[in-house]
Amino acid sequence: MYQRTCTALCGLVVTCAASGATVPFVEEFNAGPSDWFDAGGGALVDWSNSGGPDGSPHVFTTLSLAGATSGDTPTLFRGQDRFSSSGGAFEGNWIAEGVEELRFFVRHDAPFPLTFFARCSGPANFPGAIAVNFVPVFPNTWTEVVIAIDSANPQFVSFEGTSFPAVFSNVGHVQVGVSVADGQGGFPFPITVDLDKVAITDCAADCTGRECGGDGCGGSCGTCALGEQCNASGVCETVDVTEAEAVPAMDEWGMFSLSFILFIALTYKFGTGWSEKELF
Numbered sequence: 001m002y003q004r005t006c007t008a009l010c011g012l013v014v015t016c017a018a019s020g021a022t023v024p025f026v027e028e029f030n031a032g033p034s035d036w037f038d039a040g041g042g043a044l045v046d047w048s049n050s051g052g053p054d055g056s057p058h059v060f061t062t063l064s065l066a067g068a069t070s071g072d073t074p075t076l077f078r079g080q081d082r083f084s085s086s087g088g089a090f091e092g093n094w095i096a097e098g099v100e101e102l103r104f105f106v107r108h109d110a111p112f113p114l115t116f117f118a119r120c121s122g123p124a125n126f127p128g129a130i131a132v133n134f135v136p137v138f139p140n141t142w143t144e145v146v147i148a149i150d151s152a153n154p155q156f157v158s159f160e161g162t163s164f165p166a167v168f169s170n171v172g173h174v175q176v177g178v179s180v181a182d183g184q185g186g187f188p189f190p191i192t193v194d195l196d197k198v199a200i201t202d203c204a205a206d207c208t209g210r211e212c213g214g215d216g217c218g219g220s221c222g223t224c225a226l227g228e229q230c231n232a233s234g235v236c237e238t239v240d241v242t243e244a245e246a247v248p249a250m251d252e253w254g255m256f257s258l259s260f261i262l263f264i265a266l267t268y269k270f271g272t273g274w275s276e277k278e279l280f
């Protein structure tokens, strides 16, 4: 983070807001499109006050493939410094500020899966870094795209003649678009594409070997089916119904067991210095 000074018209020297990226940050679009612009950069994207992945507000725009051909990469959403998108939260030196991931949720109503990409660049817009989400996003389903901000991430398919450090040491633009696949060009009907929860994180989620529970960054590796529970290793296990039903029958043995567990817990708390937060 750094600050700069600006000279106002009246001659006073004022301190502008810090211009480094805000990490972590999530653009929820709660109050409007947060100065995110559309494909052409000439208008704000559309905004809805509900319907996001969690029912929250989100933004959307219209994609036309009528004049597109396979291999085209139309940009749909623009979070850019000259628009003051998200109050400048995405602008700055992502490497120095410890950005580990770029995340966002997308949804669309095309009758076929779409391949999304993210592009980041400096304030001049070129060159930039393009990362492709290789798993196509199915229609009508909010899907989270996660891009590790790591030079070794194979999602980065191009740095447009520059390098990973050159782009991510001075991010001014964050853009989301789609890659037009074979057979999609010429589709005659407008497609609505939704966007929400555009985020930069300061930790890297890891769901390796986990199908449920936390991802280490406040997110989830998945949920278990009815009748299952997530164990400590992040694996869904079938709940033993017989055992579960026996719990409410609190007889003397049960009271003794509860007392014993509380005794062990309290002993451990004072023995190791657990904080209140950790216990409860």
Ligand SMILES: [Ca+2]
Pocket (backbone or CB within 6 Å): 027, 028, 029, 030, 052, 056, 057, 058, 196, 197
């Ligand atoms: Ca939202």
